[in-house]
Amino acid sequence: MRLAALLTSFSLAAPAAAGDFVLQFPLDCTLGEDCRIQQFTDHDPGSGATDFTCGTLSYDGHKGTDFALPYLTDMxxxxxxxxxxxxxxxxxRNSMPDQYATAQNEAAIDGKECGNGVVLSHGSGWETQYCHMKRGSVRVESGQKVRAGDVLGEVxxxxxxxxxxxxxxxxxxxEVVDPFAPDRLGSCGSPPARTLWAEPLPYQPxxxxxxxxxxxIPGFDAIQAGTAGEAPLAADAPALVFWAYAYGSQAGDRLELSVTGPGGELVSHGETLERTQAQLFRAAGRRLRGGQWPAGSYTGTARLLRDGxxxxxxxxxxxxxxxADAASQ
Incomplete structure (x- = not known):
């Protein structure tokens, strides 16, 4: 399939050669499991935004790579x-509060958009900058030498x-360099000849x-916080709702939600997404119509589809x- 071929081709770019500037993975997480790349460096020289694959995982003027955690509870x-x-x-910098950027705190953030962070100099003109770190977590000081893998602080x-x-x-x-395509900032599309990563990182669109x-149906703030899940539900819960939290959706994608229970399929919902969005959630379910939910195992599955x-x-x-068991717990 076209999408599968895209995933494979961009994950097989050659790693940095001996003598090149080389980057190690900068977080204590497993990419694709408990963290993800939300946005890449912008390769569009104009007012639009494209990542190095000509995909939509970027925004206008974005000058780095965003490694995101699933929820606030993980942070x-x-x-x-x-x-x-x-x-x-x-x-x-180590003193800025951890909070969502809003119109109310815009003035306090102005000029300090990076938040708490660290800048490292690596010689031969190379620098790396680490932004949006947790207040009070930065554990290095100016002038200190560090080795690859040393802890700088926390997300x-x-x-x-x-x-x-x-x-x-x-x-x-x-000058900004995209570590996924270091030789061609300002253009996109074909697989890059090399990356700066010691071990090439896969592209997930x-x-x-x-x-x-x-x-x-939970609020988006509860979804983002990581507090929306209520499982296991009580036998007399007023509704059984299954929600899914997605990223990097494109207009025309389809998000499908289904739930099977002791009696078979309980929920089957599909929606074609109308907008390209960095993050979104959808929910579907059923109300309890008297009695109780049947005891047993329930499985919810969410699928994001693109061009089938x-x-x-x-x-x-x-x-x-x-x-009876629930009442005795």
């Missing part, structure tokens, strides 16, 4: 940010941001961040106990 638990290469600390929500993530910028002689069950091909899938299971 609060603590995810280490690590130096991507040997270097010397050129500057730090946060400081500066101009709407989700917990690390923004990593790479520069050579002050959107997908599912998570999914869960609830007794009512599956971009992402996420499943969640729960067990509703018999009413």
């Amino acid at each position: 609060q638990a603590g995810v280490a940010v690590r130096a991507a290469a040997d270097g010397v600390v050129r500057g730090t 946060g929500l400081s500066g101009r941001t709407q989700f917990p993530h690390l923004h990593l910028s790479v520069r050579k002689d002050g 959107g997908g599912l961040i998570g999914a869960g069950f609830a007794s009512a 091909a599956e971009v992402g899938r996420f499943s969640r299971a729960m067990v509703i106990p018999p009413a």
Whole structure:
């Protein structure tokens, strides 16, 4: 399928050659499992935005790579940010609050959009910058030497941001470099000849961040916070709702939600998405019409489809106990 071929081709770019500037993965997480790349460096020289594949995972003027965590609860638990290469600390900031950027705090953020962070100098004109780190987590100082893999701090929500993530910028002689396509900023499309990553990172053009069950349609703030899931639901829950949290959707994508239970298929919902969005959620379910939900296993599955091909899938299971068992717990 076309999408599968795209995924494979862009993940097989050659790693940096011996003697090149090389980057290690900068977070304590597993890409595609408990973190994702939400946005890449913008390759459109005009007012639009494209990532290095000519895809939509960027925004106008974006100068780095955004490694995102699924939920605020993951940020609060603590995810280490690590130096991507040997270097010397050129500057730090560590006192900005972790909060969503809003019109009310715009003035306080102005000029400090990076939030808390670290800038490392690597010699030969190379720099890396680590943004949006958690307040109080930065553990290095200006002038300090670091090695690749050393902990710099933790992922946060400081500066101009709407989700917990690390923004990593790479520069050579002050100019932005896209580590996924270091030889061609300003154009996109064909697979790059090389990357700066010691181990090439796969390109995922959107997908599912998570999914869960609830007794009512949750708010987006609860989804983002990681507090929307209520499983297992009580046998007398007023509704059985399955929600899915997605990223990188494009207009024309289809998001499908289904739930099977002890009696077979309980929910089957499909929706063609009208807009390209960085993040979104959808929910579908059924109200309880008297009695109780049958005890047993329930499985919810979310699928994001693009041109008929599956971009992402996420499943969640729960067990509703018999009413008598639930009452005794």
